[in-house]
Amino acid sequence: MKILVPLKRTADPDNANKIKIAPGGAKVVTDGLEPKPNPFDEYAVESALRLTENGTNPKARLAGDSVVVATFGAKEASQTLRQALAMGADSGLLFEASDENLDGDLVARALAKVVEREKPDLVVMGKQAVDGDSNQVGQILAERLGWPSATFAMSIELSQDKKSVIVGREVDGGVIKLKLALPAVITVDLRIVAPKSITNHVTPQTHNYQEGARYAPLPMIMAAKKKPLAEAPFASLGVEGVKTSYVKFEAPPARKAGIKVKDVPELVQRLRAEAKAL
Amino acid sequence: MDDLFNPTSEHRTLRQTIRSFAEKEIEPQAAEHDRLEKFNHALFRKVGELGILGLTVDPQYQGAGMDAAAVALAHEELSAVDPGFALAFLAHTLLFANNLSVNGSDAQKQRYLPDACTGARIGGMCMSEPGAGTDVLGLRTTAVRKGDRYVLNGAKMWITNGAVSDTELGDMFLVYARMEGAPRSKLSMFIVEKGFKGFSLGQKIKDKLGMRASTTAELVFEDCEVPVENLVGEEGDATVHMMRNLEIERLGLAAMSLGIARRCIEVMNRYATDRKSFGQPLRDFGQIQRHIAESYAEYMAGRTYTYWAASKLDLDKPGGRLDSDGVKLYCSTMAKNVADRAIQTLGGYGYVGEYRVERLWRDAKLLEIGGGTIEAHQKNMTRELARTEKLP
Numbered sequence: 001m002k003i004l005v006p007l008k009r010t011a012d013p014d015n016a017n018k019i020k021i022a023p024g025g026a027k028v029v030t031d032g033l034e035p036k037p038n039p040f041d042e043y044a045v046e047s048a049l050r051l052t053e054n055g056t057n058p059k060a061r062l063a064g065d066s067v068v069v070a071t072f073g074a075k076e077a078s079q080t081l082r083q084a085l086a087m088g089a090d091s092g093l094l095f096e097a098s099d100e101n102l103d104g105d106l107v108a109r110a111l112a113k114v115v116e117r118e119k120p121d122l123v124v125m126g127k128q129a130v131d132g133d134s135n136q137v138g139q140i141l142a143e144r145l146g147w148p149s150a151t152f153a154m155s156i157e158l159s160q161d162k163k164s165v166i167v168g169r170e171v172d173g174g175v176i177k178l179k180l181a182l183p184a185v186i187t188v189d190l191r192i193v194a195p196k197s198i199t200n201h202v203t204p205q206t207h208n209y210q211e212g213a214r215y216a217p218l219p220m221i222m223a224a225k226k227k228p229l230a231e232a233p234f235a236s237l238g239v240e241g242v243k244t245s246y247v248k249f250e251a252p253p254a255r256k257a258g259i260k261v262k263d264v265p266e267l268v269q270r271l272r273a274e275a276k277a278l
Numbered sequence: 279m280d281d282l283f284n285p286t287s288e289h290r291t292l293r294q295t296i297r298s299f300a301e302k303e304i305e306p307q308a309a310e311h312d313r314l315e316k317f318n319h320a321l322f323r324k325v326g327e328l329g330i331l332g333l334t335v336d337p338q339y340q341g342a343g344m345d346a347a348a349v350a351l352a353h354e355e356l357s358a359v360d361p362g363f364a365l366a367f368l369a370h371t372l373l374f375a376n377n378l379s380v381n382g383s384d385a386q387k388q389r390y391l392p393d394a395c396t397g398a399r400i401g402g403m404c405m406s407e408p409g410a411g412t413d414v415l416g417l418r419t420t421a422v423r424k425g426d427r428y429v430l431n432g433a434k435m436w437i438t439n440g441a442v443s444d445t446e447l448g449d450m451f452l453v454y455a456r457m458e459g460a461p462r463s464k465l466s467m468f469i470v471e472k473g474f475k476g477f478s479l480g481q482k483i484k485d486k487l488g489m490r491a492s493t494t495a496e497l498v499f500e501d502c503e504v505p506v507e508n509l510v511g512e513e514g515d516a517t518v519h520m521m522r523n524l525e526i527e528r529l530g531l532a533a534m535s536l537g538i539a540r541r542c543i544e545v546m547n548r549y550a551t552d553r554k555s556f557g558q559p560l561r562d563f564g565q566i567q568r569h570i571a572e573s574y575a576e577y578m579a580g581r582t583y584t585y586w587a588a589s590k591l592d593l594d595k596p597g598g599r600l601d602s603d604g605v606k607l608y609c610s611t612m613a614k615n616v617a618d619r620a621i622q623t624l625g626g627y628g629y630v631g632e633y634r635v636e637r638l639w640r641d642a643k644l645l646e647i648g649g650g651t652i653e654a655h656q657k658n659m660t661r662e663l664a665r666t667e668k669l670p
């Protein structure tokens with residue numbers, strides 16, 4: 001089974017409070033923030049690796065399985081791919097582009113071209129990138145490909161014949177399980193990296209993964225330099241034209257300070273009279 | 279895309295991996311292990327899974343075979359979150375593993391390095407004694423050959439990783455001693471394991487000012503029996519081993535200073551924006567600007583010097599004396615001063631634990647003492663420079 005994982009490089013999400021808005025609201029400024037892989041995409045890499053290995057030997061993919069990572073971005077984004085290769089992915093594809101010339105629709109169309117070339121059995125990706133939070137690409141990609149999709153996955157079970165997956169999605173009040181015939185698109189949420197959220201019928205049921213995306217061990221970092229990483233211009237995919245333009249960015253209004261109430265009756269009274277919440 | 283601080287893409291990935299591991303796994307436990315004065319053995323083993331405990335060890339013995347720049351960045355990243363833990367890492371990775379990897383025989387490496395690389399056993403190096411520190415050649419531990427054994431007698435002091443808990447010895451050590459009757463300059467080195475007859479924990483040293491997440495111990499050798507095959511190199515050979523390995527140690531300690539300084543600058547820089555006084559952010563005040571700007575400039579000067587020295591340091595050859603002393607001389611005091619300015623910028627908030635800089639300030643002080651006092655660096659550099667007419 002071949003899995004394609006699209007990755008995006010984003011400004012350090014742990015310091016999102018340092019993002020500024022350019023004068024006039026023209027764009028978001030992330031100067032001085034460290035570029036990091038989008039966390040949901042890291043979870044997608046982790047998911048793809050768990051699907052294609054025996055968890056007791058996470059250094060090797062199962063026979064016949066492979067994980068390809070791809071990104072559209074600046075040349076430096078190859079670092080993000082290298083990191084995924086060091087985690088265990090087999091090969092990387094960088095299509096050089098500037099983030100400013102991409103939108104969700106164009107990215108999905110471009111990914112559809114990558115899928116045509118690479119012919120994966122499954123696309124696993126983050127549910128959204130933490131910079132734009134658009135949450136569109138997985139859905140549009142599935143539509144363009146005519147593939148089934150499941151978004152916000154918190155669990156994935158690969159069938160023994162590798163022809164379908166059962167995807168758990170957290171919703172209000174419980175978990176919905178969807179069965180998808182492959183090929184398919186899955187977008188993952190943060191719980192997908194819980195210790196037992198992926199089942200592939202090879203990793204023993206008793207195996208507990210460490211919570212979160214794995215760290216690339218140093219020998220794998222060294223080995224990753226020998227893995228193939230192809231670079232090509234974005235234009236080589238033959239798609240163009242953004243449909244979204246940003247009108248204006250505004251910082252959210254600063255929150256007002258709260259107040260302290262002396263007892264429950266006052267709380268109730270204020271909730272009713274001032275907050276109009278009751 | 280590659281630069282002085284990340285000479286190759288592998289260095290960059292390694293830095294990112296260690297930084298991410300450090301932020302998620304090491305940072306949350308740092309304050310507690312400092313307070314309890316306790317080494318986190320479980321976390322150390324987890325670092326072993328990252329494959330960085332044998333950073334410079336030949337891959338043949340399960341190491342990573344990396345260079346001095348990798349040593350610098352690993353120590354810098356670990357120290358930015360927990361200098362005490364980073365010091366335990368240094369003693370194991372450089373003082374034990376790198377030392378044996380450079381100087382040991384194939385059989386010795388086969389026997390000890392794989393366990394060192396995985397973290398299954400923890401290592402350290404024994405040089406200083408209760409009565410011999412900077413004057414290291416004044417050490418008095420002796421060795422005598424008796425049949426198929428060497429018998430060691432003496433005591434070693436300030437041994438990082440000497441204990442893993444209050445009562446338990448560390449696992450394996452490289453011990454410098456002098457063959458009885460040998461001249462002052464002729465030291466020999468032995469591999470001594472926990473469990474060797476006559477080898478014991480004298481005391482775990484308590485009430486340290488800083489670096490409290492690493493253990494420091496006095497180790498006692500009382501007719502300690504060491505098999506002859508545990509002599510590293512030849513008798514009297516080890517002074518060169520020692521001097522050569524101290525070069526990479528000093529580089530590692532300079533890099534630890536950089537981690538401390540970086541963290542302190544980040545903290546004071548952020549605080550100076552957030553905190554207002556007289557209706558203005560602190561960073562609008564000239565006195566605070568001096569703290570921040572000078573700290574940054576000194577940090578970058580030290581960082582550039584350290585990574586430049588790393589690029590020149592060949593782990594297999596001596597010759598890095600002057601600049602390995604130079605980077606530690608400069609960076610250790612720089613880190614202490616930067617930590618001090620960070621506390622000053624934060625005022626009362628800097629003096630207590632919440633913002634970390636108080637701990638980093640305590641940790642920084644050790645770097646002016648351990649691995650060579652700054653006075654030793656000054657002495658050695660001046661001696662080196664006596665041979666130099668013109669500087670490059």
